[in-house]
Amino acid sequence: xxxxxxxxxxxxxFEIEFEITKKQKFLDIxxxxxxxxxxxxxxxxxxxxxxxxxxxxTNNLEKGSYTLRLTIKDTIRRQTVERKIDFKVIEAKxxx
Numbered sequence: 001x002x003x004x005x006x007x008x009x010x011x012x013x014f015e016i017e018f019e020i021t022k023k024q025k026f027l028d029i030x031x032x033x034x035x036x037x038x039x040x041x042x043x044x045x046x047x048x049x050x051x052x053x054x055x056x057x058t059n060n061l062e063k064g065s066y067t068l069r070l071t072i073k074d075t076i077r078r079q080t081v082e083r084k085i086d087f088k089v090i091e092a093k094x095x096x
Contacts, residue, residue: 003049004045004047004076005074011046012044012046012047013074013075014050014072014075016070017071018038019039019068019069020038020056020061020068021035021066022066023065063090065088068085069082069083070084
């Protein structure tokens, strides 16, 4: 995220939300809401940008298609940016 607004104390404050949602097949839409996993982090930095590497653990996900949605909210500027990417879990980890 670039161009974060800095407060009077020269600190940028923002919120990052990671959300993974399983894509539904046609008949699944009629049955229930898709499984959803999310995590929200409140961050701050003394820079006007933030860079992070993301690694998604898929061990607990069932085989299938998913969407990863990343939402970043600049809490000083009150601006939100959202990105999505689709991915597939090819083989589910066996549970014992």
